[in-house]
Structures are given as structure tokens and as C-alpha cells.
Amino acid sequence: MRTDFQHLIVQRQGGVLTLLMNRPEVLNAFNAQLLQDCIEAAQAAAEDETVRCVVLAGAGRAFGSGQDLSFFKDPLSEDAGRDHLQHYHRLVQIIHTMPKPVVAALHGVATGISLNIALACDLRIAADTTRFSEGFARIGLVPDGGGAYFLTRLVGLSKALELSLLAEEILAPEAERIGLIHKCVPLSELETTVQALAQRLAEGPTVTYGLIKRLVYAAPDGDLSTIFALESELQGQAIQTADHKEAVAAFLQKRPPSYTGQ
Incomplete structure (x- = not known):
């Protein structure tokens, strides 16, 4: 994939691809070019089978200050x-x-559309000083970028309304408590924590992770029979993967599995 983006730094370490939003002078606020850079790089990462985990982060003092x-x-x-x-x-x-x-690495502020893009990621790790805000109501707008969809699933209807209507900032420890983020750590530990998690995921059964995402994200909107059917379909695919076969062989041979992402 190309790496010569105007407002995005692309870093590769093994199977981990980091997309670093790079408009630090405006706290990585989105303009048209940054948005287009992110779209193109994310699409390329999705299609590249050698990329087994993606990290989304922000350069400078913040993850992102929104639009x-x-x-x-x-x-x-x-x-x-x-x-x-x-x-x-x-x-x-x-x-x-x-x-x-996809893992979001959050620090400084994550507000507005920047926050909602982070909510679309599968896991979110934040520095304990990170400030979160939907923010839209303060400028007379509704949450966009799927914010209402992700908020209600992560924190429930009542808390989603509170965050959206009041548009107040919350700090990372509170965001962790209500389930908005996966984990908060000291700022000095953010990079190493994110990289350790990303590397762990990159060494795992990548195809199965994709199937797990499909199943879990479908669950809140389906009845039990529908989810049973999807579960059966996806398990049928998972059981045919090389990584499943490797995991069974490793168990029988009493050794750690070595996944290839296939």
C-alpha cells in the first residue's frame, strides 16, 4: 500500500499496521484531505492479507479534536x-x-467525529488523562459518523443520551468504567500497551477474528434463531481454517500454536 499521504503517517511492524493521523497543529481535526487519506489507507489495510492488526492513533498532543x-x-x-x-x-x-x-490508541482529546471513528474500532486503549466528548450539541449538530449506533451498544441508551445531549467531557477512568473504552493506562505506558496488544492480535487466528467480529456485531440486532444460523455458518468457515487445524494439532502435541492468519 502507498505511504506518501499528506496527513497520515503509515508505519508497519510485522503484521501490525499503524495509521497515525498527522495534523498535530490542529489536534488532528479532520479536513477533507485527512479524511480521504484515512479512507484510502484503511481500505488498503482491509484488503492486505499480510496486515493482521490495524492501530489508529493521532500525532502530537491528541488523538483527534473532531471536524x-x-x-x-x-x-x-x-x-x-x-x-x-x-x-x-x-x-x-x-x-x-x-x-x-482494529485498535484505537487514544490520548489528549477524542471528541466529535474523532471519538465516533474510535468507537467504530474493535478495542480502545486510552491514556488516563484522555478527555472524551461527543461535543456535537455544543455546535447545534447531532452525533454523526455512527455515534448513536455505537454509543447505545457500548454504554446503553440512557448514558448515550446523557453523553449526546449534555456534550460534557469525561476522563478516561470514567470512560473505562462505563464501557466506552477497553482500558486506560498512564500516558507513559500507552504506546507499549497498545503495541503489545496489537502484536498479540497480529499473531492470532486472523480469519477467525474477522468471523468473531461479524458474529458479535450482528448479535444485538438479531433474534436467537437468526444468531444461531449465523453462528453455524461462521463456525463452519472457522473449522476449515489452517489456524484452527494448527491449534488442535498444537494442543494434542502439547506445544504453543503458531498461527499464520489463514
Whole structure:
């Protein structure tokens, strides 16, 4: 995949691909170019079988401060607003359906659309000083980028409404307590913690991880019979993978498995 993006730094370490949003002078606020860079890189990562885990992070003092508000200096028509959102929807959909784990590494602030893109990731690890806010109500907008979808599933309807209506900041320990993030750690430990988790995932059964994502994300919207059917379909695929066969052989031979991601 290409690495010469204007506002995105692409780093590769084994099976782990890190996408580092790089507009630090504006706390990685999204403009059209950063959004396009993220879409292109995320799509390439999703399609590259040698990439087995993706990390999304922000350069400088923050993960991301949301949409660059200079975008709104001229009023948008209703149609232009909808067209603008389609690009965010595409990025969120790519992350959410990527057939491999995606980890968000959060520090500084994660607000507005930046937060909601992080919510589309599978796991979120944050520095304990990170501040989170939906923020949209403060500028007269509704949460976008799938924010309402992910919030209600992660923290429940009541807390999702509270976060959206009041648009107040919460710190990482509270975000961990309510289930908004997976884990918070001291800022000095964030990079090593994220890399250790990403490397662990990259050494795991990648195809199975993709199937697990499909099953778990479908569960809240399906009845039990529907989930039974999907479970059977996906287990049928998982049982045919080389990694499943390797895991069984390793168990019988009393040795650690060596997964290839196939």
C-alpha cells in the first residue's frame, strides 16, 4: 500500500499496521484531505492479507479534536451536508467491517467525529488523562459518523443520551468504567500497551477474528434463531481454517500454536 499521504503517517511492524493521523497543529481535526487519506489507507489495510492488526492513533498532543470547524465557515445546504457525511460513513464502515482487529490508541482529546471513528474500532486503549466528548450539541449538530449506533451498544441508551445531549467531557477512568473504552493506562505506558496488544492480535487466528467480529456485531440486532444460523455458518468457515487445524494439532502435541492468519 502507498505511504506518501499528506496527513497520515503509515508505519508497519510485522503484521501490525499503524495509521497515525498527522495534523498535530490542529489536534488532528479532520479536513477533507485527512479524511480521504484515512479512507484510502484503511481500505488498503482491509484488503492486505499480510496486515493482521490495524492501530489508529493521532500525532502530537491528541488523538483527534473532531471536524475542522473552518469547514462550516460558509453555510452548507442540506444536500451538501449529507454528501459530506457519506465520506465519514465510508471510513466508519471500512473500520467496522474490516476482517481483522482494529485498535484505537487514544490520548489528549477524542471528541466529535474523532471519538465516533474510535468507537467504530474493535478495542480502545486510552491514556488516563484522555478527555472524551461527543461535543456535537455544543455546535447545534447531532452525533454523526455512527455515534448513536455505537454509543447505545457500548454504554446503553440512557448514558448515550446523557453523553449526546449534555456534550460534557469525561476522563478516561470514567470512560473505562462505563464501557466506552477497553482500558486506560498512564500516558507513559500507552504506546507499549497498545503495541503489545496489537502484536498479540497480529499473531492470532486472523480469519477467525474477522468471523468473531461479524458474529458479535450482528448479535444485538438479531433474534436467537437468526444468531444461531449465523453462528453455524461462521463456525463452519472457522473449522476449515489452517489456524484452527494448527491449534488442535498444537494442543494434542502439547506445544504453543503458531498461527499464520489463514
